[in-house]
Structures are given as structure tokens and as C-alpha cells.
Amino acid sequence: MLLEAKNLHIAYGDAPAVWDATIDVGEGEIVSVIGPNGAGKSTLINTIAGLLRWRRGTLHFGGVDLSTVPSHKVCRHGIALVPEGRRLFTTLTVEENLEIGGYRPEARKLTQESLARVYDLFPMVREKRHEMAGSLSGGQQQMVAIGRGLMARPRLLLLDEPSLGLAPSVVADVFRAVRAIHSEGVSILLVEQNIAKAFEVADRAYVLEDGRIVAEGVPSELLAQSRIREAYLGL
Amino acid sequence: MALPGLALVEQSLITGFLAGSLYGLLALGLSLSWGLLKLVNIGHFAMALLSAYLTWYFGTELGIPAWWAGAIIVPVFFVYGIALHWVFVRFRVSEMSSMLITFALAIIVESLIQTIWTADFRRYTTELANQSFLIGGLYIPKLNLLACAVAALLAIGTWAWLRYTYVGKALRACAEDTPIASAFGINHKTLTYLLSGICAAYAGIAGVFIALIGTLAPNEIWTWIGVVFAVVIIGRLGNPIGALLGGILIGVCEALTQSAVNPAWAPLVSFSVLILLLLVKPKWI
């Protein structure tokens, strides 16, 4: 198991967001966490990325206990984040954003090679590489955000709602990229509201509702249950 | 108000240009700390003045030339900058409170200066002080030119550092979105301490030139505040080249005002520009 989260309790101040969550991601897997918005999916992913601290429970990555690792060193262990809403550095150019992605020492040595890979995967990004990141469209920004994550040469890529706010054709491109990345051996934890797209690529999935994991399993099994329907539609 | 002759205008332009570059030098540290650290450091001016007095003192009483004085002052100021930032971090000081605290620091430094060196005007007389290049009928004081060159060098150098080095990019990323920068391995703490030290060092450098060029008096601090804040805002926060160009712009406006109208009205220029800017409130504020 590459990532092991056991019984995580996460809260903002005294407002609990995630209760008792246990998820894991194995080497080479694509695991998806789905659920209605507000369920706590981003909270969970941000915690794994080191942006938030958890109250109870344990989090291990590659055998390392992440509670001993300060926020800015989490990525050194091989985790990279593609945040919800992209969150590119708008005052930097596209290429600078990518370079920042490869900031960690082990990745910095391979910057040129990583850049080449990212440009191969996203030719459009190469065209725009000297433009300010804030001037790109939503879909283009999403490509850059994913590229930025890849620059860190991660073992596990965290994707937080990559389809948010994007047109269907762009979403298709994004997921094509996700599959390509996976085929190169990167494990992926994908948080998504869009069940259809998530289940197309996921090996396994967890359903998060109101801060709790209410179901897990292989996509085809989950689709047969009514749990998802209840979570999303309330019926 | 008599319209000045052409020669006077040209000379004013030169004088204003050079004086303005000194404003830019002073504004550099302030612009960086306000733009990238989100701290408003009123004490910046006081530290520059302290550096000026120290330079004058080293030169006049101890016989240490300005360049050596600078070599001593700048590293000490760098350490001071780090220490100051440590206090801000330790006490989780807000942007507003940082303004208040640095304001108080400015007063303390001013009192220190006045106590040690009295309120008498001080002039640092060096060999170069009264020398000028004479080009085409226009006087270009050598020291002012040197100050201008250093200001330009520092502004461009800082800009290039922010633009092209990893650390510079990391700083800019950090200033915009600290948590995400952190997620990619950027150590916010180390960088902010580094920047704070640099800003204080810049105040030290500005002070050396202020000593060489101008007259020193303790309450100079307050006369600069409006000018330099105006320069920082015109030039956009966190933009080193903007600070330099903004300074030159204000310097030229002031000089032209001085030659066309009563010199006493000159301070009004920058304050008025500042008020106008703050009211029009362009997007970059």
C-alpha cells in the first residue's frame, strides 16, 4: 500500500469536516473519492497533501508516518497536488508555474526533462508557456495545474475535482491525460463530483457523504447500489 | 509664477531625475516588504536615516570612508531585518499592527539619533561631495550620479533576481498563495526571513547615499514618508523597477514644481499624487 489513511478526523477550528475516514491507495492504482459537494472531499485531499493537520487517526505514505513531516516537506516524499480550482500562481508565467512544481530538490535536477514530458502531454501548454498563467482559459489552466503536479515527479498524484467548471470536451482531454499519466506508473487519488468520468478511470472508489465514508468498492459494484443515488439526490 | 527658461528646465529635469532615483532606492525595500511580505514598514525610513548618520559618523569622527562604513552597516541591518521579522512572526502581528509597531520603532530610532547626535543639521563633506560633471551647460553632481547608478543596479538586479532565479520565483509564488507554494516544497518561513533581511539591508544602502548627498536632520524621516509611499504605490507593490521609475517620476515633478513655483510647495506634489492615486484606486492597489 502506497498511501494508508486510517480513521482520520479532520476539522477546521471546531467545525468537523471529516469523520473517521479510512482509505488507501496501492502502487499503480487509480482510486477515486466521490460524493456530493460539501462532503469533505477537498478537505481530505488537502490533508493528505499536507495543507491541513488532522485531529485523530494516522496517515502513512510509503511507510512514512506523515504526522512527523512539516507541511512544506510532504511533497519530498512523492506526493503532488493538483488543487481544486487549479490555484495557479497568476503572477507567474506558465513555465514559471511548472518550474515551481519541480521545486523540490530531487525534482529540480530533472527540470528540463520533466518540462519536455509535460509539453509532450499538453502541446497547448508549450505554446502558452511564456504567458501569464492568469490569462489562460479554465481548461488550459487545468492542464497547467496537472503539469505542475507532474513536475514534482510524484509517486502519488492528488487530483481535486479536475472537471470543475470545464466544458465536456475539455473534460475528456483532461481524463485522457489522467490515463496517460497513470500508464507511466504514477498512482492517482482522484476526487470528483462527476461520477461518470471518475468511474471510467478508477480501479476502486470510495463514496464520501457528509464527512463520512459510506461505501467503497469497485465502480461496477457501487453503481448497482442505491447508496450513491441517496447521497447525491437525497432519495 | 514665471515660466522658467529652457536651461532651468533642463537642469531641473536632471536634478529631479537624480533626486528621484534616490527616492526609488529608498522605496525599493519598502515596496518589497509591502508587496511580498504584506507588512507596512514605516521604520524603513528611520533605519535609512540611522544608516546615514552612522555613515556620516564613521566618516567624520572615525575616518572610515563611506564604502567601508556601508560594508559594516549593511550586514548588521540584514540581521536586524531578520530579527524584526522574527518578532512579527512570534507575536502573529497583523498588517495593521505591523504599521503601528514600525511607526513606534521609527520614533524610537529618531529619538536615538537626536539624543546621540542632536538635532543640528549634519553634512558629510567628502572630496566628491561638490564635484560635478559639466555636460552641455548642465551640472551633473558626481555623487548623485553614483547614487542613481546604484539605485538602477539594485532595482534591475532585484527585478532579475525575482524574475529568473528559483528563489525569486518561489518568493513570488509564496506571496500569492502560501499554502499551495508550501505544497510544492517552498519553505515560506525561510524565504520571508531572507526577504526581511534584504529589505533592511536596502535601507542601509540607501542611508549611505543619503549621507553622501544630503543634509541630515532627525525629522527627515517624516518628510520622506509621503513621498516614498506615493512612489511605492505608483510603482506597484513588489515591483522593483516600478519603484525606481515611480521615484524618478516624482522627483522630476517635484523639481519642475520647485523651479516654476515656490520651492516650499514641492512636498505637496508627492502627497497630492498619493491622495489622488488612493482615491482613483487603480487595480494594482
Add this chain to the structure above:
Amino acid sequence: MDLTGNRFANYAGLAVLGAALIAVPALDLPAFYIAFFYVLFHWISLATSWAILSGFAGYWSFGHAAFFGTGVYTTATFAAKLGVPFLLTIPIAALFAAALGAGVGFVVFRLQRLRGELFALITISVTFVLATIVSNTPIDGGLGVYLIAVKVPEVFGSPTSTFYLLGLLLAAISVWTAWKISRSKLGLGLFAIHDDEDVAEAKGVPTFRYKILAFAISSGIAGAVGSVYALYVSYVTVGDTFDVTVIMYPVVMTIFGGARHWLGPAFGAVVVETALYTAASGPDASIGRAVVALVLILVVLLLPSGVMPSIVRLWQSVFPLRRETPRAVAPPAMVPAKAQAAGSAAAPAALNGTVLACTDVRKSFGGVQALRGVSLDVKRGEILGLVGPNGSGKSTLINMITGHYPLDQGTIVFDGAPIQHLSAHRIAELGIARSYQIPRPFNRLTVRANVALAGMFGAGDLHNDTEIYGQAQHWMEFAGIAGRANDFPPQLNLHERKFLELARALAARPRVLCLDEVLSGLNHTEIDAALHLIRNIREGGTSIVFVEHLMRAVVELSDRVAVLNEGELIAVGTPQETMRDPHVVRVYLGEPHAA
């Protein structure tokens, strides 16, 4: 003044103090002491007047000297150069200073979301501009103005006593004004602005008007102080008048003493000034300034709310105030009455017509279209659930309705009147309230004050303290937080803070209540309590629009559900209808589930 619980004792104590102070000049003390008192009164007035805007509302002015200087030079000009009797120049000076303050405020406060540092910079700039103008025009001309020829009215036989009495009068006026304001609607509004200006505006506080008013009062008093000072020193210069001391001392004294307490600045003034006098006199004035500055730093770092609150706590532990809990006053029935008449306690109120109608509402932020022409009606007395995926525009629609942002196109009509161009506080006054997903109470006001404020500035017609605090008590009991009435919001847990949000919203007597994700972060028991409360709110005649992600709660609670997706309304109807609508299912679950 609630120093002790006994009102008679308060007034008697005050009268004795007043008499004693007035009698001091008659005691034939050396002029030095009388003068010292004058200086104390001078700083008490300057500090207290500064605090009226800057301490209460949190807009730190670094330019009190501008208004002080206006007063100084008004008297210098009118008395010395134009021969106007001195006492007459005092109110003129106050008026000019107040006008300047109001003018600056009018221009400056219009800037949306003015950051504190910018206000500080503007006020410094105004001071120096004024100083330069005064210095370069015949007002002063750089040489200073002599007032030696001006006649000083004599009371108790010496000019010093006159200044003493004038100083005492101004100090008394300042402190009384600060006290009065801190207990008034204006004061509560200013405190709310300090804690969270956006929310204050949304609760009905006319923030723009109040800030200008506070600034004008503050400046006017400073002007009067300057006026007296001019004659006292009898020779005024630009350098001494627009000095950094005048800028800095009120700040230090107020922050030291306590910025939000009416007596804080006065206390700070007395302590700081006395210390300066005893510690350093004469040429060491600059050391004195340095020490004061050091004190400021220490206070900002270590005791941010100043000394006064600690003293108050100490006093209250020795003389505990028996604070009676106000009796709950049931608010009158919600207007219009036909909603009450039609509904009964058990069944949902009959849906008589539309209370809120949004037509073709459009809004873009930058290039992103958040709302693309949404038309939605809220029926009177209904609970309408507003749902949709992330980014669908739900919060934006709520923000349009409550006036937080202006819309680009379309209309919003509330009870027949269009409201789309009104400011947020106007809309709150008319009867639309909202709660925030992450509770945003005023952290430095008690729970009771939070609820009372909403009542004062809301749509209800409240005339006196009994009604205001009585109804606040009612709503706190309704929301189950009455036991926490005297606590401060940071001491409450999340559940209680959310219910405080509800109590505040209800105290404003809204006819439409917008709830923004009120259930997030609550456990199952708390959610049940919240749903129960929301139903009770509707029984009281309020129509409710609520944004929620917990779908089961939405389905259980709503009369109707409206589904937004990517800025458009894609379905509206009963929960059963809408959540089975194929389009809705497709949006949420994707293609395979459309069956």
C-alpha cells in the same frame, strides 16, 4: 454609567467629582500644577476624540493633527488677525475641523473595502498637505502666529484657571460623548464595523454614514482642543502644531488604555502624560517620546485590548454588577398579517403569492458567468431549497438577493418593490436576512449584543431598550442559546455559533431568510435540532431560501426545490419531482443513471 449598580450612587459620585475638579483653581495652587492639569485635559480630549472613530470602528487615523491644526489656525487667524473674540472662535474652529473630517471621510470612505493601511496613509498625507498649505500661505507664512494680543477671558482671577476650566470642559465633553456613543446605536454600529464591516452592512448598519459621523465628531472635538491650545501657547508654528507627537500620542494613549472602552483613552492619557512629566522634562523630550513609543510596541504585542478591560474585570470582581436578565418580549406578528391568518401552527402556511421574484438575473465575475439569466420566485411562507453542483451559482444568487454584490442584469422584486440597486444595509432594513455558512459573529460583542444589534438595525420597528433587549432575549431563547447571552462568540462551540447566526438573522424580523449551508459541520442530533428550528421559523411567517449540500435534509425539509447548474435554473418543483427529473439526475450522476 454602570460603575456600580446603583444609579443614584453613580450620579452622586459624578457630581462630587465634578465639583471637586471645578473648584481646583480656587485652591490657589502654584500655576505649574494648574497648567499640568490643563495638559492632562488636553490629551484626554485628543485621545478620547481619536478613539471615537479609530478606537471604536478600527479605522486608525494617523492624521488627528490635521484637525487639531485646523482648530489652532482657525483661532490664530480669527482671534489674532481678525479680532474675533476668543471664546467665539472655539465653536467656529470645531465646525471647520468637523467639516474637514466629514469632507475627507466622504471622499475616502466611498472606496469599497478600504484597507486600514490606506486610510492611515491618506490621513497622514492630509496632515502634511495641510501643514504645507498653512505654511506657505498668509495663514502662517512660515513665521508662526502670535496670539499675545488676544484677550484671555479671566475666571477665578488668572488666565491659567481659564485654560484649566476650558480644558476641563472639553475633556468632560469628550468623555461624555464617547460614553454616550458607546451605548448608542451609533456606537454599536461602529463596534460592529470594527469586527466585521461587511457583515455589519448586511445586518443593516449604515456603515458609510456612521463612519463619516464618527469622523466628524472626532475631528470637531480635536478642532476645539486646538483652538484652546492656540491661545494657551500664544505663539503657534506649523512645526509644533502638525507634529508627529500630536499624531502619535492619542494612538498610544488609546491603545494603552483600551480602544473600545469610553474611558480607556482618558485613562491612557493620564497614565502616559503623568509618566512623561515625572520621568523626563526639558531637553530629554525625545527620550520621553522614545519611551512612549516603546510602551506602544509592548502594548500592541502583549496587551492588544489595552489596560481598561482588565481594570473593568477587576472592578467587577470586587463590585459585581447584578445584571438582570431582560424579560423576553415576544415580537409582534410578522407583516403582512395575511400570512399569519392563513397559516396554522401545524400545517405549512398557505402559499399566498410571491414574496420574492428574481427575473433574468445575470452576473459575471471577470470573464466567468456565474449566473446566466436565472428567474426564480419564492412563495410567501414556503421553504425553498436551493441546490446544485459546485460552481452552479447558488451562493452568487444569495449574494445578489442580499445586496452583497450588484447584479449585471435582471430584476429582483421584494414584496412588490425592486431591490436590485439597493445597498446591502437598505435591503436588510426592508426585511431580507441571511446567515453565513461559516458563522461570522461580531467577536468582541457579547452574544446578547450580537442579537440586539440585528434587531436594532433590521426590519423590526423597535423603539426602546425594553423592546430591543426583550426581543433579543426572545430570539436567544428560541434558538436555545439564552444561557450564553453574556459570553463572547469565540467561547461558543460551533453548534452554538450557528444557532447564534440564526438568532441574529431572526432578530431582524426578516420576511425572507436566506440560510447558507447552515447544517455543515453538525452531527446528527444537532442537524435534527436545526431542522426543527427552521420549521419553527417558517411557522412564524418567514419565507426561507436555504442552500444546502446535505441532500437528505433538503428533501425532508423543503416545500419546493430549485436546482441550479452552471448558472442556470434547470428544475424547480417538489423535492420528489425535481430530484427524479432526468436532467437533474444526469447533472449529478452522469449519463449511466439517467434511467
